[in-house]
Every structure is written in C-alpha cells, then in structure tokens.
Amino acid sequence: MNFKKLIPYAVAIVIFVIASLAYFSPVLQGKKIQQSDITQFIGSSKEIVDYRKQHDEEPYWTNTSFGGMPSYVVSTYYPYDFIKKLDSVIRFLPRPADYLFLCFVGFFVLLLVLKVDWKLAIIGALGFGFSTYFISLYAAGHNAKAHAIGYMPLVLSGILLVFQRKYLWGFVVTALAMSLELMASHIQMTYYLMFAVIILGIIQFIEAFKKKELPEFFKAIGILVVAVIIAVGTNATSLMATQEYAKESTRSQSELTINPDGSEKEKTSGLSTEYITEYSYGQWETFSLFIPRFVGGTNGERVDESQLREFLQDAVNKGLNPGDANYLMQVSSMYWGKMPFVAAPYYIGAIFIFLFVLGLFLVKGKYKYWLLAATIFSILLSWGKHFAFLTDFFINYVPLYNKFRAVASIQVIAELCIPLLGILGVKELLADNLSKEEKLKGLKLTTFIVVGLALLFVVLGTSLFSFVTPIDEQIDAQVAGFLDAIVADRQSLFNGDAIRTLGFVAVLAGLIWMFVQNKIKELVFVAILGVLIVSDLVKVDKRYVNDAHFTSARKVNKPFNASAIDKEILKDKGTYRVANLNRNPMADGVTPYFHKSIGGYHAAKPRRYQELYDFHMAKGNQEVFNMLNVKYFISSDDSGKEILEQSDAANGNAWFVNKIGFVDNANEEIKALDSLNSREIAIVNSAQFSNVVDGRDLRFSKDSLATIQLTDYKPNYLKYNSKSNMEAFAVFSEMYYKNGWNAYIDGKLVEHIRTNYILRGLFVPSGEHTIEFKFEPTVIRKGNTITLISYTLLLIIPFGWFMIEKRKKNVQETTKETV
Secondary structure, rough: OOHHHHHHHHHHHHHHHHHHHOOOHHHOOOOEEEEEHHHHHHHHHHHHHHHHOOOOOOOOOHHHHHOOEOOOOOOOEEEOHHHHHHHHOOOOOOOHHHHHHHHHHHHHHHHHOOOOOOHHHHHHHHHHHOOHHHHHHHHOHHHHHHHHHHHHHHHHHHHHHHHOOOOOHHHHHHHHHHHHHHOOOOHHHHHHHHHHHHHHHHHHHHHHHOOOOOHHHHHHHHHHHHHHHHHHOHHHHHHHHHHHOOOOOOOOOOOOOOOOOOOEEOOOOOOOOOOOOOOOOOOOHHHHHHOOOOOOOOHHHHHHHHOOHHHHHHHHHHHOHHHHHHHHHHOOOOOOOOOOOEEEOOOOOOHHHHHHHHHHHHHHHHHHHHHHHHHHHHHHHOOOOHHHHHHHHHHOOOOHHHOOOHHHHHHHHHHHHHHHHHHHHHHHHHHOOOHHHHHHHHHHHHHHHHHHHHHHHHHHHHHHOOOOOOOHHHHHHHHOOOOHHHHHHHHHHHHHHHHHHHHHHHHHHHHHHHOOOOOOOOHHHHHHHHHHHHHHHHHHHHHOOHHHOOOOOOOHHHOOOOOOHHHHHHHHOOOEEEOOOOOOHHHOOOHHHHEOOOOOOOOOHHHHHHHHHHHHHHHHHHHHHHHHEEEEEEEOOOOEEEEEOOOOOOOEEEEEEEEEEEEEEHHHHHHHHOOOOOOOEEEEEEEHHHHHHHOOOOEEOOOOOEEEEEEEEEEEEEEEEEEOOEEEEEEEEEEOOOOOOOEEEEOEOOEEEEEOEEEEEEOOOEEEEEEEEEEEOOHHHHHHHHHHHHEEEEEEHHHHHHHHHHHHHHHHHHHHHHH
C-alpha cells in the first residue's frame, strides 16, 4: 500500500478534528452544552435509564410520561445494534463536536466522489458543517436531526458511486451509510433526503435514456434497492417498533370525527394541516440564506445600540411603569418573519450563495440540474402554508408527507445542494475545461446578479419592507411610539447584515477575477477562499451558539433538583400519578424526572392520550384525573407560590365496577367521560371488543368486600392480588396498548380490553387470584431476526461479490497470457 496517498485524507481528518474542537472548545475543559430538548429528554427517560442500570435489560415501556408509553421513541437500546457501534467509532469526539465532525467528513467524502481535489474538498466540508442552521441544532438539542443530516452526504456518496458504475464500492457505501442514516432515528430528515435522491434518479434516467444506457441505469437501481433493503433490515427492530407505535401516536389517523368543542374534525391520515404547517418559511425569509438577519435573526435577537431601549427608558421617565417597560423589552422580538419561533436564521453563507450562482454558469451536465432542481424544490416546500397549492398537494397525495411537522426544515436539502454546486463551480474555475473568456463571462453574470442583489438591499431594503408584525401594532396602540422604535432596530439589523453580505460577495468577486486573470496562484486562491467561507459562517454562528451555551457536566447530566414539594411527594412510596398544573402537561419533561406524570415531552405523543387531554384534562374533568390515579396536584396560589394538594378521590391502581356501559364508536367513547362515575361504570367500545364481552352478564352485584391491590411494580411488569366472591370486571389505571401488554390470571394468558378510552379492563373470576400484566412486545423478537439476517447479507454479499470479481480478473489475465 502506498501510504503517501493516504496523507491528504489524514490531513483532512486532523483539520476536521481541530475545527470541531476549536469551535466547541469548552468540551476540552470537560464542559457540556446545555440543550433544551436533551434536558427534557433526560427527564422523560429517567425511569428507563434507572431500570436499565438496575436490571441490565431494556424495559421497552415507561410509566412516567403521558401515563405510560413504549420507550421506543424515548430511549431504547436494541439487541444486535452493531451499526450503532460503528457510529460511535465515527463520532469519537465529545458532543456536540462529534456531530460537527460527522458533517465535515461526510461532505468531504461526497466531494471526493465527485472528483473534487482534496484541498478544495476540505474547504467545502468546513463550509457545509458550519452552516448556521446546522450549528443552531446543537444548542437546541435536536441531536437526532443533526445526526441524520450528518450522514446524508455519505448516503449520496454511495448512490453516486453506483451511478458511476463503481458497483461494489457503491453498494457497500450505500448500505453502510443508509444503515447509519436510519440508525440516527430522525425519519423526517431521511424522508426529505429521499426527495433529493428521487430527483437525482430522474436526472440519471433522462441521461441514460438519451444515451441509450437504460440497462445500466436499471442495473444501478437494482443494486441500490438491495443496498437500501439491507440497510432497512439492519435497523429492522427499531423501525418496526417505531412504526408499530406510530399507528397509536399523534402521527396517525384519529378515530374521532369531532373536536373538543364539538365541531367537525379535519379528516386526515396524519397530522392536521395547521399543525404540519405551523413552522412555514416566509417567501421573503428565504433571503436569510443570503443575509442572516434579513427578517431580524431570531426571537431573542438584541441590538447593541437599541432605539427601543432608549424609547422605553424615556417612556418610564414620562410615567410608564418600569415593570411594564422591562416586560416589553423582554418580549419584543427583532424577528419579524412568518414562523412562531426561530433559534437561528437558516444562513448558508453569502460566499456559498455567490458560488452557487457561479456554478449555474460554469458547471455543465446532470449534477447542475439535479442540485438546482432539488434546491428549488426544497425552498418551495419550505414555504408551507405560504405556498399552499404545492403544500396541500403533498399533504393530501404524497405518502407519509402528512406525518411530519415543521415543513421549513426541508430546507436542509438546499443547505446541502447549494454548497455542493458552489464547490463544483470552483472546481470548474480551477480546471482547464473552460476558457478564460467563459470563466470571466460566468463571473460577470454572477457578480451582476449576486452583488447587484446585495447592493439593492443595502440601498433600498428599508423601503421595500414594513418590518412590522401584528403584535407590534397592538402594543403601539397601548404605548404610542413603540412601533417606530422597534422598526428602527430591525432596520438597523437588516442594514448591518446587508452591508456585511455586500462586502463578502464583492471581495469574493474580486478574488475570483484576480485568479482568472492569473494575478494570484491557485493555492493562494483556494486558501483565501477557505478563509472567506469559514469566517463568513463562523462569525454568524457565534451569535447563536458560543461558549456561553456550555456549563459543567454535572449540571447537564443532572439538570433538575427536587423542590420541597417534590421531596414531600416522594415520601409516598406507593404507585400513583402526579399532575403538575404549573407546566403544560403535554410539553413537560421535568415532572417525569421525579414522578409518574400525567404529562411528558415528545413530538409523537400517544394519540388517544392527547385526545383525552384535549377533551377532558385541559378542561379540568376531575373524574378523568381520578381514573388516572392522580393523587397529587402541583399548582400555585394567587401570589404565585407553588402549592401541593393531595387528592382523596383518586381511584387507585385498580378497582372493580358495577356495570359496563357500551358505546358504538370513538366519539361516544370519549364523550361518555363527560359525566362518568368511573368507580361504578366502565365504558367499552362494543364495536371493537364485542368478542370479549358477548354472552356475559354486564351488570355486577359488586362484592362489598372485594379487593384488588397492586403488589409489585416495574415499568414493564405489574402484579395484583384480587379477591371477590363473584366474577367481576376490574379497571386498571394503566394505559391500554395492544401491541405488547399481556394479561395473566394465575399464570394463564387471558384477553383484556380497553376501557374508559385509554385504560385497561379485565374480567376476573370469583375467588382469590394473582393478576399479572407483562409487556412482551413480539415486534422486538421479529425485528431481531430480520436484523441478524440483514447483517449476514451485508457481510456475505460484498465478500462474495469481491471474490467473483477477483476470479473473473484472474481468468482474464490468464487468458491474455495464454494468447
């Protein structure tokens, strides 16, 4: 082996390591980044983690969030997850430097596959990784999204290798990269990547058709299909478990046809259109890719010399309440775009935008059309409700599109394609494929478009836009002059960044002109270009993710401290639930850290539980809290002080009822809880559970001395002792989940049913009995089998392929010698 050939790649790895650690330098001091989503995750997963440590096995269920749910989408380690071990080898740096390093390496490989020189590939990789949107993900704690994005370039690398007819290597890279992509467990990002791949496939098909190479095209497609199937198989356990849960989550079609207010519910097989498009990018906001604070940056953006601050101070001097002035200063947002909240602009770099446009003029062939089409496609879909014609079509007719929210995030495809085409444009600048005149013509047109656009915004930008949001006008009606002050601040941010962008693109235009005119050497040009790309992005990145986001590892690993009320509740060693009314229960990852909560924190909540909350808990239906065994309520008094209330009305872990009340559908099922006496009556949907209740006496003369008590608790195992002198129907304050929970009476498997919309119900014979509920999901066993088969194929196919190719080569060489 010629080790000298490996030196460039070793240099690249070293540079990527240094760049990752330099940006996130506090990790070298043992600090960790504070990530809001990860903090909530720590709370939601604590019961799972504790069980794992204590029993050295997975529970696959947790009772601390949303009354109880599978752990598949919270925290689960699956058997035979070898691909995760490979991932840990690749991401060896401390978090979040590991994700940044992954972006660097993946894009570097992609550029090498596209035959870009290694030095330019390093620069392109640094620019891709430092995209402001990607950097902002690390602070928010969107680790799975960042993880999936990091593997996107590697997946494309494998696909391109196959289309380049490097079939064996392409197969191996595609299978491994796709396995890693799926392992990252952010299906939305993988789904968006699929669109980019489909567009690439269409472009490749058109070229193959023109060149009469359709057999080779379909051969490549066949190889890729096999590679993807194997990749899916290596992740079979997690994918199958997640899919199984998805059917019971808010991402699936509801059985209800009414809303909590009684109005007709929007018919959809997934999320509602309103929820899907809540985070829709505004058309003008797209220019944030070019000018970072085009629409004010973020909700928390601040101006150094703020006219708003001066205005409010003057207003205080004239009689405005200081507290009101401080409140207005805190809630006033420099962001005036269309989305509810923005952690950072989707800035991709003025330099890359210039290079992208340059690439449109200099790059020839299929890759240009692919990257341009994918970029336009992703931007149009990112507009969501602001481009409703296209968005509604995708929601209604494109499979799975209505399973995902935050449509603005499809811009990750543009975030990948724009720098990719930009670097390919630079590649053409450095090559001899084009004449000097062609390069200068491309530069002239690019300068006219990009520098001209930046100049237009510098000169006329403040007169083109209002810089106003509806809430500004409401505040101005109360505090006259507020609107003028906040608009002035927004204009200040706009002007500053517009001038900044103009400066960068003008310098770049001059740099390229000097290179084309042979006034500077190629190495100098590439080095200066690298400095421009990195400095452009990093300076913006540091506004939103910097050393201030890091803190001690102890605070990150144990983010919550028990309050006096938490400690008081924890003195009760029983099994019960807690309702923390000081938090939004459906977005609360804190309470589950200490207690079995009625709330939780996850984007894919159990659907029926969400509906129960919307119809009843949000309206304060005490009977629903009772049937959920809510023993403690945390709330606040009039002064804002946190208080604890203990309920004596909670039904307990299980109880016998006198009667089963039948309903015919989900609407009646949930409405029946409006006036339900849950201790006496259990509601059952006769359309779904008639096979269990048919032929039974559904009115019970309940034994007044009958008892049923929980005697053993684990997240995935519940044991009860019951005693009754007649058959009875028991209701359990646990979530019904058909895909895994099994009921046993005296060790014999028996069928249980759903009652009261979400709980478990069971017919119990007369006498004394031991009742057990065990979580035994068959999907894990089935998935493990498929996973092992897939790993076997992943090893055997490339090895066998290599041996066959080697034998063919030997035969050919022998034939030549014979001849």
